[in-house]
Amino acid sequence: MLTIHAAAEVRYVWDDPEPVKDGAVAVEGVRIAAVGPLAELAERFPAARVRRWPGVLGPARVHEGPLPHAPTPRERIHAVLKLGAVAVLEEHAGSPALRAAAERNDVVVLARTRPTALVELGRADLAVLDDDGVCVATVCAGRLVHRRR
Structure with missing residues (x-):
C-alpha cells in the first residue's frame, strides 16, 4: 500500500x-x-x-553511540528507533543477540557512520x-x- x-x-x-x-x-x-x-x-x-x-x-538518523540500556536486545533496538534512528554502528552492536534484533527490525548495522538523505x-x-x-x-x-x- x-x-x-x-x-x-x-x-x-x-x-x-x-x-x-x-x-x-x-x-x-x-x-x-x-x-x-x-x-x-x-x-x-x-x-x-x-x-x-x-x-x-x-x-532517519544513524545512532552513533552505544545503544540505550534496556533489559533485552529487542528493547535496546526499539529504544534506538524511538530516537529516529534506523542504523547503528557495528562497534556498538557487536553481540549476536543485538545483531539479530537489529536484523529482525530492519535496522542497518554500519561499519562507520554515513550521511543520510x-x-x-x-x-x-x-x-x-x-x-x-x-x-x-x-x-x-x-x-x-x-x-x-
Missing part, C-alpha cells in the same frame, strides 16, 4: 537550506516513491493513504522531529515503527 507522509516541512537532508514547505514523502513498500509538495504527491498518488505529522520530516527509490527511512528535536515518528524500511502519542 502506498502511504504519503506529510509535514509542514520536509528536508532531503537535515541541514537542507531549502526545505519543502507543506511537503511529503510517498512511500511504496520499502522504497521512497517520490518527495515533494503534498499537493503534487496527493495528485500523483490519489489512492494513497496520507499520514500528517506535526514537526519536520527528514531522513531522502532519495527517490532509496530505502524509506524517515524521522519526524518536533521543534525541540524530539522524535515524533520513525519509519524504517517503509514501516511505521515508532509514533509518540
Whole structure:
C-alpha cells in the first residue's frame, strides 16, 4: 500500500537550506516513491493513504553511540528507533543477540557512520522531529515503527 507522509516541512537532508514547505514523502513498500509538495504527491498518488505529522520530516538518523540500556536486545533496538534512528554502528552492536534484533527490525548495522538523505527509490527511512528535536515518528524500511502519542 502506498502511504504519503506529510509535514509542514520536509528536508532531503537535515541541514537542507531549502526545505519543502507543506511537503511529503510517498512511500511504496520499502522504497521512497517520490518527495515533494503534498499537493503534487496527493495528485500523483490519489489512492494513497496520507499520514500528517506535526514537526519536520527528514531522513532517519544513524545512532552513533552505544545503544540505550534496556533489559533485552529487542528493547535496546526499539529504544534506538524511538530516537529516529534506523542504523547503528557495528562497534556498538557487536553481540549476536543485538545483531539479530537489529536484523529482525530492519535496522542497518554500519561499519562507520554515513550521511543520510531522502532519495527517490532509496530505502524509506524517515524521522519526524518536533521543534525541540524530539522524535515524533520513525519509519524504517517503509514501516511505521515508532509514533509518540
